[in-house]
Amino acid sequence: MNTMPRIDPRKAKDLLQIIKGKAGIYTPEWKYERSAMDGGAALAELFAQMFGETIDRLNRMPYKNYLEFLNILEVSAQSVTPAAGLAVFRLVEGSQRSVVINRGTQLYYDRGQEEREEGSARVIFETTKDFYATPAKLMGFYSINPRQDIIEKLDFEEGSVTFFNPSGARNIQRHAFALASQDVLKLVSPADITLSLENTALSYLNEEYLARLANPGFARWSYYDGKAQIPFDQVKVKDGQLHLLKDNHTPLRPYVLEGDSPEEENFWITCTMQSDGQRDEILMDRIAMGSAYLHRDQPGVHIKPDLLYSNDLALDEEQGGYCFGTQLMPYQCFYMASEEVFSKRRARINIEFALNMVTRQVGDANSVYQYNFYRKYVVEKVDIPAPVPDRIVVSRVVWEYWNGAGWTHLKVEGDVNPFQGGEGSFKKRISFQCPEDIVKNSQNSVEGYWIRARVVEVENAFSMYAHLLLPYLEAVSLDFTYGETLKAAEKIYTENNCVKALSAPGTFATFKLYEPLREKVHGVYCAFDQQPNGFPITMYFKIEGQSKAKSLLKIEYLTQDIKGEGVWHELKFTDTTEGLTEDGIISVYAPRDFKKDTLFGQEGYWLRIGEGNLNYAERPTIQPLVQKVIPNVVEIIQKETIRGELFRTDSYEPNKTITLRNRPVLECELWVNEIRDISQAEMAYLRENKANSVEVHYDQGGHLQEFWVKWDPCETLINAGDNSRHYKLDQNTGRISFGNGLNGKVPSPAEEGNIKVNYAFGGGKKGNLQEGTIEGLLIGIPHVDQVTNLEMTSGGSDGHDLKTLEKVGPCKLRHQGRAVTAADYESLVLGQFAEVKDVKCVGNYDAFGQPAWGYVTLVVLPAHIENRMYSLKLCRKIEQSLKQRVSCELLAGGRFSVVPAIVMKVNVMVTVSLEDYDRAAEAERDIREALKRYLNQGMSGGQSFKIEEIPSLRSFYMLLNPLRNVARIQEIILEGRYYEGSTLRVIPLDGEFNLRYVVVTSGEHTVKIL
Template sequence: MKQPVLDPRSREDIMAQLASHASSYTPEWRYEGAADDPGSALAELFGDMFYQTVDRMNSVPGKLHTEFLNLTGFRMPDPVPATGLLQFTANDTVEEPVPVPEGTQVFTEDENREHVVYETDRRIESTPASLQALFYVDPREEVIQQLDLDRPQPFFSPTGGENLQHHRFTLSQDDVLSLAGPCQVEVELRQEGGHLASETAARLADSSLGRWSFWSNGTEVPFSAVRAEGNRIILTWEGKDAFEPDREGHYTISCTGSFGSGRIVLDGIKLRSQPAGRLALDGVSNGDIPLELEEGGYCFGRRPTPYSMCYFRSDQVFRKRGARVNLHLEVAPIITNLADQAPHYQFNQRIIDKRDAVVITPDDVYVSQVVWEYYNGTGWRPLTVSGNRNPFSCKQEGPLEVVFEIPADLERSEVNAEEGYFIRARVIHVENQFSMNPRWVVPFLKGADCAWDYSEGLPVDRCRGENNGDTVQMEAVAQVSRLEFSALVGMEEHPRSMYFCFDRSPHAMPLSIYFDVAGRVKLEDKLRFEAWTGERFEPVRTVDLTRNLLHPGVMLLYLPKSLPTHSRFGMEGCWLRLSRSSYLENSGGWPRVNAVRLNMVEAVQRQRAEEQIFSAGIYEANKLLSLLRRPILDCQVWVDEAQALAVADAEALAAAMPRQVELEWDDRVLAHCWVRWERRDELALAGPEERCYSLDPYAGTVTFGNGIHGRVPPEGENNLRVRYCYGGGSWGNRPAGAVRQLIGALPRISRVENVTPMSGGTDRFSPEKAERIGNKRLRHRGKAAGVRDFEEIIAQDFPQARHVKCFPGRDSAGAYAPGHVSVVVEGNDLDSRRVTDDLCQRIYETLSQQCDCVMVAEGRLHVVGSTVITVNSTITVEMEDLDQSAVTQQEIARRLEELINGRWRERDIGSQLRIAQVWQTVRDTPNVRLVRGILLEGRFDEAGVQRVVPLEKDDAFPYATVKSGLHLVQVE
C-alpha cells in the first residue's frame, strides 16, 4: 500500500516559508541564516520543531494502518532459528558409548568474530562403532548385494551390482578326481539324525534344482549326466576335456543350485571314480631310454641283465591311492638263437659213426624273475602285485595283466628328468644268462594300458560350502568320522531387508542413525529395526524421524545391551537389520539414500537465558515485563498464585493440570503455587479468567491481561518467573562444516562438526512485506478455501518459504488429478532438502487444520518442495574484438548467473523459466557481434536419480524453481 502524505513540506520548504513571512511581518529584520544573528537562531529552532511536527503527522496513516493490521489479527511471525545436524565422534580408544546431553552447546564465529551458539535438542549416545558394510537382501529372489557407501544407493531394491548369493558346495579329493576324458564319478552320502541320504541324493541329482560341474579350461563344465542310485549320486562325463585344478590347486567337483529354504547337512561324503575304458600309459622307458608305445620297444633292452629296469608312468591312474589297478601289457617275444645247431661228432673215437653224432640244444635265456617297485618319497619300495607277476618271461599265453593296489604312500618322482607318478619292474634274475648255447627270448612291449577301480569310496579331503554370502571351508577332513558339513543352507524366509554391519557393538541409548534420503518415495508398509542377539534377530525400539524414509532424518535406536559378533555374508561384525513388514511391491518405487551416518543430532541456534524474576503490584492491569535478551524463543511464564488461591483450590488445580502446576510446601504449609500461564497471540480474544499473556519476541516484552481480556497476575513479591531461550534469525545460517567447537568439555568426544548446513533461520518481515500480506487476513480469515488463501496463509505464517504456489487439480507429481490441491514451496535454502521437507511437513500440518477436512482425510492435499533445476548452458558467439574475448566470456557468464539467480528466481514457481531472455541477455552483452547457438540443459533430482533434460519450453516443469549452474561460452 502506498501511504498518503498529509504534508509534503520538507525542512527547506518550511525555512523558505518562514523567511517569506518574516519579510511581511517584520520588515525591519531579514532572515539570512547568519550564525551570529539571535533571530536566525530562533528561526532555525522553530523550523526544526515544526518539521518534527509535520513528520509525525505524516506518520499517522502508517500507524493507523499498523493498528488496522493488529485489529485484523495479523501478527508478525516469530523468529525462526537455524537448524542443522551435528555429528559427535567418539574417541577410538573407548569401548562404551559416550553420552551427549540435551542442550550441549557448540559455536562458530561470524564475520565480526562473535560467537554463534547452537544447542542440541535431544540426548544421544555417541558410539565408537563404525559402519563397515551395508547389504540388500531379498530371500525370495535369492539376491544379496553389497552397497557402495560412497554413492547414492536404492534401499529395498536391487542395485545392479554383483549378487553375492550362491548355493554351492565343493568337494575335493585330488587322487580320485584327477581325471581326463570320459569317466564316471560316484558321490556317496551319509546323513544321521533321521535324515534319509537317499532323499538327499535324489534332490541333489535333480537337474531342475541344481547342476554338478568340474573345473576345466578355466571355467566350470557341467557333467553330461547325473542320476541317483540310493544314497549315491552318479556323475557321468562323456567329453574329452580333462579335470583341472582350481585356483587353489585342488581337483574338485561342485554342486550349484537352489534347493529351497531348508538346510542339507552331510555327516559323511565318499568319492570314487572309474574311467569309461582303458587308458593308455603316459610313458614307458627302458632305464633312461624312452619307448614309443606306438612302435613298440624292448622293456629291458636287447640283452636283459639283472637290475635292468622298465619304468611305467600314468599320472592319472597311478595317483589313485587305494584303488585297484589292472595293468594290461601286450608283450611279444623276440627270439635270437646264437647257438651252433650242426651235429657234433666224437673225433676222439677210432671209428666215427654218424649215428653217434650229438645235436646241441640251445638254452633259453629269458627274464625269469622281476620285482615291481614304487617310490614313496624316500626311496623305491616293493609293490605287491597279482595276476601275471612276471609278464616279461614270455612263457605265458593269453592276456598279460598285472593287478595291484596303489599304496597310500606312493609319491611323485622324477625319472629321466620328467616328474610324474611311476612304478617300475626291475629284473632280479635272467635264466641261463651265462649259457654257452644261448637262445635269447627277449620281451618286446607292443602296447600297455590300464584301468582302475575302487572297492569303496574314499573320504573327501576338503569341502567348502558357499551359502547366503558366507563360505564355510573344512580342511583335512578325511579322518573325521562325522563331518556335520552344512552343504546347502537356504535363506530364512523374510521380507526385503537392509543389513548393517558394524566393526564393534553399536549399542547406545539411543543410537542415532542419519539417513540422507534423496527424493520422496512413500513406502506402503512399515519399516522396523532388528538386532542380532546371538541366536536370532530381535525387534529394537525405534523412534523414526524420517517418517518411513520419506525424507532425510534420524532414526533413534534404543540398544541397552552389547551385541555379539557374527559372521554373515562373508563379513564378521555386529549386525542390525532394517526390514519391511510385508512382501508387497511398492507402487511408487523405492527410496534412495545418499549417505548413512552415525551419532547425528539436530542442533538449534539458540541459548538459554538465566531465569528472570519479577514482582507484581496490586491489580496491575496490562502489566509489561521487559526481558534482557532478544529475540525470544521458547518462553515459559510461571506465576505464583499461592496468595490468591485457597489450599483446596490449589490442590484441585494441580490435579487438573499436573504438568502446568507445581506446589511447594514448607512444613505442611503451602508456600508457593507456581502456575504456568499460556501464551495467546491476541489478548483481545481472551476471557477474563484465562491465565494467558502475549509475547513480542522481537521487542522482548511479555504483556498480561487487564481483567477483561486475560487475567491480571496476583500481587506478590518475586512471584513472576520467566524462563526463555533467545536466538534465531538469518544470523545463524552457516554452511556445512563451519560449526566445530564445543562450549565446555565433553569427555571422550574427539570431534564435532555440522554435517548439514545450519539453515532455515529467518528474521522478521520487512515493513513492505508486512503491509503486502497483512491485510490479506481480512479476506481468508485463517481458512483456506481458494487458491490465493493457501498461498497467503503460508506466506503469512512461514517466513522460511521464499515462494509458494498453489496448483488446483494436480497431484504431488504434477499430474492432472481432479479434486486434488498441491501446494509447492520453495525454501530460502535450495540446497537443503532436509530443511525443505521439514518445512513442507509443518505447512501440511497447519493447512490440514485450515482447509477442507474431507480433502485431508482422502489424501487430496499435497505440500511438496519445488523441483530445483540447475540451468547449464553452452553458448556459441562471434566477437567484434577477439582481444577482448576472455573478458566478454566472463561477462556473459556473470550476466546469465544474475539473470537466473536474480530475475528468474523472483518469479512465481513454475513461471521462472524464460528461455528467450537468455538469447537477449547474451545478445546485449558488449563485444558480442553474433549469437551462433544456445544450448540449455536442466539438471534435477527425481526420487534420488539425477536427470538431465534439454530446456526448450518455458512451461515444461510446472513445479520448477531454478538456480544457475555452469555456463560454457565458445568463441568462433
C-alpha cells in the same frame, strides 16, 4: 517502499522557475540570475529549498497514513526464525559405553572478525532431544529378499542404494560346496568320478539328497581347467552313489581356494546350487570319492604312459622299443611313468602290454660240442644229429615302485612276467593296487610317479647256440578304477548365505552342503561392532528424491532365547523419515541384551529394518534411494535457553510490563507465584485439572511455601477476561505485558521475585552455517571427542522486511484469517513465515502434481531449498498452522497438502563462435558464470525465478549476446534434471511442458566453441 501517489509533484527547481516568472511581473527592475547572486536571489533560493521540503513532507503523508493503517490492523513483522540443522557426535576411540546427550546440550561457533556484530560473536546451538551417543560403528548393511534368495551388501560409497530391492546383479548369495583330493581328482583322460555322500543319522533322506544334487535345475557340477569352471558332461545317480562323467581330455588344474593355505594347491570339484524353493538343508557326515577311467571296458589304448625307459634309454611311445635293450641280463630295468594313473593311491591299476617277441640267433650249430656217453664206438657210423638251439628269455622279473626311501616290491597280479612269451605279437595284462606310500622321484632326470620291472633271471643266459627272445614293446595301455575302495575327501569347502567354511583333513562333523536362507524377512540387516544400546540411539537417513508411497517400518534386534539361540524381537522407535520417504532421523530404543552372531558372513550385533505392509517389496518402482546412514545424529536449533529469570511485582500493578534481558525471544514459558491471593478451592481445581501448569514448593516443615501457576501467551489482551492468566509477548523487544484487571489478570504482588520466565533467544541469518562449521561443545562431555554440524544449518531469517509487510498487510482485511481463495493461502503463508521466499497455491492438483478434482496444494519455496529435510519440516509446520484456517472438508478428505517446490537443475549446452580465439578460455568462463548468476536463486546479480517459472530460450540468447568476445551464438540446448519420486528424470526445455511445482536452479553447463 513508498509507492503512494504524490500530492504535489513540484521540486525546488520548479519553485525557482515560478519565482523567476513572477519576478518579471511584480519587480521588473530586478531579475533573478543564479550567476549574479544578490540578496533577492539568496532569498529566492532559501524559500524554494524550505518550501520544497514542506512539499516532500506533504507527499510522505499518504505513506505514513498507510503505515498507521497497517498498525491499526495490527500488522507486525514476524520475529526472527532460528536456523536448524543436524549435529553428529563422535565418541573417543575405544569407548565401550553409550553416552547420554541431554536435550539442550549447547554447541558453539565463533564468528570471524568480519562477521561479528555487537554482542553476537558466538553463535549457540542446542540439541532438541535427549539421546544416547553410542560407540558402536556400522560395519555393513545387507539387503535381503528371501523369496528370490538374494543378498546384496549395500555400498554407500558407490552412490545411492535401494534399501528394500536388492539387485540380482550384485547378489553375493552363493550356495556351493567343493571337494578336494590330490589323488582321486588328478585327471586328464575321460573319467567317471564317484561320490559317496551319506547322512548316517538321516539315512532315509540320502536318496532324496542325491536326486537333488543330480538335478541340473538345482545343482551344477564343474571342475577347473586353469581358466574357468567347466561343467561335467553328465551327472547321474547309480547304486546309491553320484557319478560325474567327464568325457574329454581337458585336465583338472589345481588351485588355491579361498580360505585355504596360499602355498597349497588342490584339485577341486565344485557343486554350485540355486534355490529350488525347498526349505530343507542337505546334510552329510560321510563324504568319500573315487574315480575311474571312463572307457575302460572298451577295446583299444586307454591311457598312455607319460614316459617309457629301457634302463637309461627313452622309448618312443608311438614307435615302441625293446623293453630291456638288445642284450638280456639280470638287473636290467624297464621304467614307466604316469602322473595321472600312478598317483591314484589305493586304486586298482590295469596295464596292458602289446608286445612283439623279436628272435635273434646266438652262435651256430658248429660251435656246439656234442658228447654221446652211451655209445662205445670211437667212430660212429651214423650221421650226427643237428643240435637244438636254446631259448634265451627273461624268466623272472620283479615289479617295484619308489616309496621315498628306495625301490620296494610292487605286488602285481595277472601276467606277472609279461616279457616271457612265444614268438610273434601277443598281449599281456597285469593289475595291482596302487600303494599308499608311492611318491614322486626323479628318474633319468625326470620327476614323476615311476614303477619299474627289474630283470631277476635270464634263462640260458650263457648258451653258445640259442634263440634270443627280445621283448619289443609296441604299445602300453593304462586304466584305473577305485571300485568300492573310495577315499575320504581331503578337504571340504562349503559356502551358504555368505558363510564360508573349510574343513581340514581329519575333521569329523556334519557338513551343510546346502543351507537355505535362514532369515525369512524381507528387509535390511545392519551390523554393529558393539551393542548399539540406548534409549534412544539415533540414525540419520539421507534420502535421494522422494517416494510416492509411505511405508510402515518395523525394526527388530537379534537377541537370544533361554536356549541361547538367536531370536528377533521388535523394538520401539520414532520415525521422522515417514517410512524412508524423506530425510530424517530414526530413534531406536535398544536394550543391552543383543546377541553377537554371524549373519551373511559378517559377525556383529544386528538390527533389522523391515517393512510392515510390503509396499517396497511388492512395488519395486517406489523403492527409496538412501544416500547414507549416520549414527549419533540429533537435530539442533540456533537458540540459547535461559531458565528462571525472576521479576517482582509491587502491590497491584495493572498493565505491568517487564523486559527480558535477551532478545529476540523464540520460546517463552512464564510462571507466577500466586501464593498470596489464590484460594484453596482454586488451588485444588488447578492441581486436579491442570497438573502440568502448577508447581508446588514446601518448606522443611511441610508447609506450603510457593504455588507457581503457568500463564499462557496471547496475541492481544483485548478479549481476555478479568481472571484470565494471559500475557502478551513482543518477541523482537522481549517485552511482556500483563492485564489491567479487566482485560487480563494482574500478577500477584510479592516482596521477592514472583514472576519466573523460562525462555530461549537467538535466531537470525547468522545461524545459517556451512557444513562442518560448528566447532564443538560449549561445555565438554566425557568420552565425546568431536561434535559438528552434519549439513548446512538452514532456516535462519531476520524477520519480515517492510516491503513484505506492505504487500501482505492489507490482505488481512480480505482473508480475515481464513483461507478461501488461492491468494488467501499465499498471503497467510507469506505473512506468517519470514523464511518462505515464494509460495503458490494450486487447485485441482494433488501433492504429486497429478490432476485431482477438489484438491488444494500449497507449493512452498524456502530460502534454503537445497536442504530438503529443512524444507519438509517447514512444510509440515505451515500445514499445521493452516489447519485452523482452511476448510474442514479439505482436511477430512485429505485433499489439502503443503509440499516443497521440486528443484529442477537446468543444464545449458551452448555453441558459440568468438571474435578473438586467443581469449577462448576467458570467454568460456564468462559464459559459465553468466549462466550460473542467471539461474541460481539468491545469487548476487541473478534473477530470482518464481515457482513454475521456466526461463525461455530467448532469455538465454539475450543474456549471452552482450558478453565480450562472443561473435555469434550458434545453438543453445536446455535440459532439466529433477527427481520424480526416487527416479531421476531428464527432459528437454526447448518447448512447452506441463511439469508442476518446479523451481529452476543452475546445473552443469557445457560451452562448445566453433
